[in-house]
Amino acid sequence: MSRRVPAQAPGCTVSVCRGCCCGTPKIPGVDHKAQLTRLKQALAGGSRVRATECLDVCEHGNVIVVQPSAQGRAAGGRPVWLGLVNDADAIEDIAAWVRAGGPGIADPPGILDLYAFSPSRRVRQALPGGGAEPA
Numbered sequence: 001m002s003r004r005v006p007a008q009a010p011g012c013t014v015s016v017c018r019g020c021c022c023g024t025p026k027i028p029g030v031d032h033k034a035q036l037t038r039l040k041q042a043l044a045g046g047s048r049v050r051a052t053e054c055l056d057v058c059e060h061g062n063v064i065v066v067q068p069s070a071q072g073r074a075a076g077g078r079p080v081w082l083g084l085v086n087d088a089d090a091i092e093d094i095a096a097w098v099r100a101g102g103p104g105i106a107d108p109p110g111i112l113d114l115y116a117f118s119p120s121r122r123v124r125q126a127l128p129g130g131g132a133e134p135a
Helices: 032-043 070-074 088-099 110-114 121-126
Strands: 013-017 048-052 064-067 080-082
Touching: 013 032, 032 048, 032 088, 064 088, 088 110
Parallel strands: 013 048
Antiparallel strands: 013 064, 064 080
């Protein structure tokens, strides 16, 4: 009988909205493809980055949701919703925070407070992977 070796515990999951408004020309001046590529490159090997369909908070586009790792959730971390993420510096700040551990493990850079918002319960529950209450 072969023994299963448990996979390394995954880091945070970063969901990048690419629905009806986020990731489209409706938000001009943003290289949406480069934004997603940069996050994937910056977090490769440690956290999962995925594009999602519309998260139904279009007024906050571009939206990124950082879901805690299992360790972060055990430490009390909850998903953090970030809106109006339309510049490269914000992407770098998000990536640095996630590399440091993300929700429940590391405090986000103070600048990310300007991007954080609380969506409705209905919207949170629709997040793939079961987005719970925001931090």
